[in-house]
Amino acid sequence: MQRYTPAQLQALVEKIFIKAGCSGSHAAIVADMLVSAELRGIPSHGLMRVKDYIGLWQKGRMNMQPQVKVVHETLSTATVDADMAPGMIAGKYAMELAIEKALQVGSGWVAVRNSNHFGIAGYYTMMASSKDMIGFAMTNANALVAPTFSLDRMLGTNPIAFSIPGKEEPVFTADFATTPIARGKLELMEKQGKESPQGFVQDKDGIQTTDPSVLRRGGAILPLGGDYQHASHKGYCMGAMVDILSAILSGANFGPFVPPQVAYLDPRPDAPGAGLGHFFGAIRIDGFRPAEEVKLYMDKWIRTFRAANASAEAERVVIPGEPEIAKEKDYKENGIPVMPQVWAELVATALGIGLSENDLNN
């Protein structure tokens, strides 16, 4: 697979978003977030998304010149209206605001409405952890998940991320969907002619199936846990909590009304809210005791868990965030591998909005 430097990818993506009307600084934010996803080994939230974002812009569903603004606030809380921005423009603005409030009063919590797909949640939480804060970030997403006992898709894969800094140990970052599997992995199984394991999806009658293509015929992804016996209601509760914090506080769309983040699927005409919603939080660790004490104790946590006896499945217990840090180191040194079809799509998208081959090469 062809590899590219982060700077090469950054430059290309910036050009595309500037051509679509973004300011230079906004284009740089979008590009940085997408390249960061690639660096962390999460290509589903990386370059693949450029085509979708541009498609949403062409349909008038993404605003490349947004006026992102605070519409309501207290000393430690705020609601931000994203003006249909790319989610990362709104997300970075909102997390910076949360951090600023935390500097002032110890913590900051910001809900966002009228937004779009915001990339990887862990990007935002690490903005906080780099300032000796705990970061929280979550977003709702278009409905693919059936709550326990539901035939209907009512929730997105609704990820949640959490970062806390260590002293000598690297930052702990948990960043996970509230489902056992992402849609992209089901599509991959289908392409490869594989069955999906039990506990991932149900058909239109609510019966579990191993057919990875069932989402196209009224099926749904199950919440984390799988079925009721295995406590899928707890996965449902987590997904619901993310949806409520992201949408109910801000006035974004919730559950089944969340707008799809691809141009070929239309938003629901009866959607009661504004765009897609996110929720961000930052808490100063020295709001509880001296930062040094917290970070040294976090090191001890990490070392204790890393030293647990491991099963035959793995060398050792994984500390959340470590695999992504290793990947980032590798890709920064050796370049980021990009699948040929993703690269081809990216170039086609660039040419499609009026950039020339010459633009791409300079």
Place this chain on the structure above:
Amino acid sequence: MQRYTPAQLQALVEKIFIKAGCSGSHAAIVADMLVSAELRGIPSHGLMRVKDYIGLWQKGRMNMQPQVKVVHETLSTATVDADMAPGMIAGKYAMELAIEKALQVGSGWVAVRNSNHFGIAGYYTMMASSKDMIGFAMTNANALVAPTFSLDRMLGTNPIAFSIPGKEEPVFTADFATTPIARGKLELMEKQGKESPQGFVQDKDGIQTTDPSVLRRGGAILPLGGDYQHASHKGYCMGAMVDILSAILSGANFGPFVPPQVAYLDPRPDAPGAGLGHFFGAIRIDGFRPAEEVKLYMDKWIRTFRAANASAEAERVVIPGEPEIAKEKDYKENGIPVMPQVWAELVATALGIGLSENDLNN
């Protein structure tokens, strides 16, 4: 099964804790929390616990005359030292402090150390929701759970609760452990001679088993999700997040060091922190937009999810908190059923610390 009025149970539990040295107001708090657990249909966190609490007190591990106090704070954060109190004394104090901070600056976040078992997490979150706030509550617990790829028990069942008020609809309360099953249910399966379903427990070699007694022979409960293929690492992340927020910020014990909440199991001599830890949060819903708007929109969320088409397994999709509200209504009208052995233990505990039959009947 014999039924008792909430007032009867409240009076008996108060007498026991007063006899053990609690002030009248502290005894009333402990009793109210335990009776609330019974009313909500969670007897594992109700009267059954009295024997354990008294046992911890008799071993000098629970302080019935605690000086609970704030040891560090900012406008929106604080750490509370529980002075080895029964967890509900510290928990109620901490949640009241979080609510007070939220009234002042929009949100409040309180970490607690040096505490004990705190009852049902949802009790605290409903303290916040009754004041038009979102409530968060979580606690760590003694280690029974093996993280993904671990042979060792490193985490407790670490529950998390979340409440948000509706306008006409009842409060939404999710209150759930971050595991597919609680220890108590495994014990029940064992007593009934039943096998445990796949995906609940592993043996000492990390192999899944259906033997519900395996915890007594080096086994462990699995995180929510079950195995790695089914994304148990996401359940591990959730349990870890609860542990970190409860212990790392406050300086309580984390993971494998959390003291067991029964007198017959000793705390680890190498425990690096202070007691068990909790974490509480309160956010004013009008910190984001007018409370009325948020509550009406929450009603819409609840009605939308309730109206989802249901599978053959159930009449309809369950809104988190609804079953507990129905149970509470039933038990308030018809009395709380108490298992004969639980009642006998309660009476034996009371007599064992010097109350007389006469005391119990008046």
